Amino acid sequence: MRGKKPSGRGLHFLALVALSLLLIASATIAVTFGPADISPTEVWTTILHHLALVPESPVSRLRDAIVWDLRLPRVIAAMGVGAGLALAGAVMQALTRNPLADPYLLGLSSGAALGAVTLVVMGFALLVPVGAFIGSLAALGLALLIAQLLGGATPVRAILAGISISALASAMTSFIIFWSATGDSYREILSWLMGSLSGSGWVDAGLAMSLLLCAPIMLVSARGLDAFAFGDKSAASLGVDVARLRWTLLGASALLTGVMVAIGGAIGFVGLVVPHAVRLAVGSRHGKLLPLSMLVGAIFMLWADTMARTLFDPRELPVGIVTALVGAPAFLLILMRFRRVT
Amino acid sequence: MxxxxxxxxxxxxxxxxxxxxxxxxxxxxxxxxxxxxxxxxxxxxxxxxxxxxxxxxxxxxxxxxxxxxxxxxxxxxxxxxxxxxxxxxxxxxVADVVALGRIPHLPAWAVGLGTDDETVVAEALEKVGMARFAGRQFSTLSGGEQQRVHIARALAxxxxxxxxxxxxxxxxxxxxxxxxxxxxxxxxxxxxxxxxxxxxxxxxxxxxxxxxxxxxxxxxxxxxxEVLREDLLASVYGVYARLIEGPGGPVIAYEGTV
CATH class of the missing domain: 3.40.50.300 (P-loop containing nucleotide triphosphate hydrolases)
Incomplete structure (x- = not known):
């Protein structure tokens, strides 16, 4: 460890730039993937044309539509969902001081599933995202309310209450599926439960970009999250308003997760694994961890979704299967690394 | 005073x-x-x-x-x-942990530490005799070393x-x-x-x-x-003890519980 290293800030800046470039390149390549062969030049010409930066596009109507209406919004949605889940996961892990925390910790995913499944079997398939959003926030609210009634919403109480709400919502979801799902709705429900970005359009892409509203709140709080490293007391003694920071960030990550779940269902492992992987590489300072987690999450989800839609073309896999297939072994590797460190 | x-x-x-x-x-x-x-x-x-x-x-x-x-x-x-x-x-x-002590002095939106802050962190580590551990992972230190780092964080x-x-x-x-x-x-x-x-x-x-x-x-x-008299040890702590004059001042010798 002796000798002059390149400064930490310079390296961090370099990593941000490199990952951003990788993200843009990945997005471009991902749009070219699919049954119709489209070149990267066509992708960018189409994008620039639609942004009114290129007046005349040589790209045919059909190919233009494939890029602009089908693949691009889905790629953007995937990037947003990946970044959002990774960010929410990193924040939840810091707030609860629990390395196993993920964005769904406080019952959000089970609540969302219950909301979504209820609407599917009632035949309101179009309203599923709304149901998921409301369900996730209702579950979170209930978990926090119970924690409060148990004598104050400490992280441990909130997690325990979340587990019970989660179990309850899952049981009700299973009951509804068992009782009233038929062939078609069954497949729809299953793909939703596993998480899927299939059919994502510009509405989903726009919703995913709501990330850009929540992320600044979290990025600005990076130093406050650092202060939690040694617990609430230590954070309070460093001048952090512990209660306000906790509720603000919990609220922001719940909203964020609610939106992401509404877009793609409960896509697993991204929010759990990505922050850990980044932490192993750059340490736990949140000023670095949060932005890098967003970028890595976006790249990871982008490729996972591209694999999900192209591997078994014309059939699509729910992307949650891919993230779990890649994420579970990755997580095991990370756990082994941790065992060596601690 | x-x-x-x-x-x-x-x-x-x-x-x-x-x-x-x-x-x-x-x-x-x-x-x-x-x-x-x-x-x-x-x-x-x-x-x-x-x-x-x-x-x-x-x-x-x-x-x-x-x-x-x-x-x-x-x-x-x-x-x-x-x-x-x-x-x-x-x-x-270790340096990251000590840098937490700069939180109250930094504007919320500032990314990273200023050079002044880095000097304060280095000096704090110097004061507790932990400067050469600056790059080590905090969790690998012994309890005594960790406590000295905490004191350095407080000094920062x-x-x-x-x-x-x-x-x-x-x-x-x-x-x-x-x-x-x-x-x-x-x-x-x-x-x-x-x-x-x-x-x-x-x-x-x-x-x-x-x-x-x-x-x-x-x-x-x-x-x-003057405070730690035998009667106070009995009434507050419930122990019998004698104060013995040692080479560096008085020492309490405990004899049993009340």
Whole structure:
């Protein structure tokens, strides 16, 4: 460890730039993937044309539509969902001081599933995202309310209450599926439960970009999250308003997760694994961890979704299967690394 | 000389007075020990002094300034706190941990530390003799080393008042002596040091001033050798003990429980 290293800030800046470039390149390549062969030049010409930066596009109507209406919004949605889940996961892990925390910790995913499944079997398939959003926030609210009634919403109480709400919502979801799902709705429900970005359009892409509203709140709080490293007391003694920071960030990550779940269902492992992987590489300072987690999450989800839609073309896999297939072994590797460190 | 003044502080928890009208002062430039049996309210009182918890009544002033009315960040710039043994699962280097002490001094939106802050961090590590560990992972250090890093983190806050809650409890005797010696040096340099302690012999040896807390009330305050009399040990701690004159001052020899 002796000798002059390149400064930490310079390296961090370099990593941000490199990952951003990788993200843009990945997005471009991902749009070219699919049954119709489209070149990267066509992708960018189409994008620039639609942004009114290129007046005349040589790209045919059909190919233009494939890029602009089908693949691009889905790629953007995937990037947003990946970044959002990774960010929410990193924040939840810091707030609860629990390395196993993920964005769904406080019952959000089970609540969302219950909301979504209820609407599917009632035949309101179009309203599923709304149901998921409301369900996730209702579950979170209930978990926090119970924690409060148990004598104050400490992280441990909130997690325990979340587990019970989660179990309850899952049981009700299973009951509804068992009782009233038929062939078609069954497949729809299953793909939703596993998480899927299939059919994502510009509405989903726009919703995913709501990330850009929540992320600044979290990025600005990076130093406050650092202060939690040694617990609430230590954070309070460093001048952090512990209660306000906790509720603000919990609220922001719940909203964020609610939106992401509404877009793609409960896509697993991204929010759990990505922050850990980044932490192993750059340490736990949140000023670095949060932005890098967003970028890595976006790249990871982008490729996972591209694999999900192209591997078994014309059939699509729910992307949650891919993230779990890649994420579970990755997580095991990370756990082994941790065992060596601690 | 003014230092910290605690005046008539009351703290209620669960309908019970944990601290009831505690009154004492911790002079500047001295190490003040806060002793008392388990459950006397030492930790609770310390939480109030460092601003983790709000007292129900009473005054807390430092050099005449009202700590209770102060903003959180301003207060954290005056008063730093070290816990009994604070661990973390986060991947933080020793320098990262010490840099946490700069939080009250940095604007919320600033990314990273300024060069001045880095100097403060380096100097704090130097003061506790941990400078060569700066790049090590915090979690790989021994308990004594971790506690010294925590003290360095507190020093990086550039506090005038350093409050420690049983900082030596889990340390071996060598590490205990190192930490207490370090605190003595900080007080000599003009700082006000207040620490809760269990080991009365260490209190006798290292504290300049002693405050005895029992059932939430201050029952004695003064120079350690004058405060820790045999009758007080019996009434507050419920132990029979004799004070023996040792080579470096009086030593308590315990004989049994009351």
């Amino acid at each position: 003014e230092g910290l003044r605690v005046g008539g502080v009351n703290i209620r928890r669960g309908g019970r007075n944990i601290v009831a009208g505690a009154q004492f002062s911790a002079p500047a430039g001295k190490v003040t020990g806060l002793v008392g049996p388990n459950g006397a309210g030492k930790s609770t009182l310390i939480s109030a002094i460092v601003g983790i918890e709000r007292p129900e009544a009473g005054e807390l002033t430092f050099e005449g300034a009202n700590l209770v009315a102060m903003g959180r960040r301003e207060r954290a710039g005056i008063c730093a706190y070290v816990e009994q043994s604070a661990s973390t699962e986060e991947r933080l280097s 806050q550039e506090p005038k008042l350093l409050v420690l809650d049983e900082p030596t409890s889990h340390l071996d005797i060598r590490a205990q002596l190192q930490v207490l010696h370090l605190l003595g040096g900080l007080a000599k340099a003009g700082g006000t040091v207040l620490l809760a302690l269990h080991d009365l012999n260490l209190a006798l040896r290292f504290c300049d001033w002693l405050v005895v807390l029992d059932a939430g009330q201050v029952v004695a305050e003064g120079r350690p050798a």
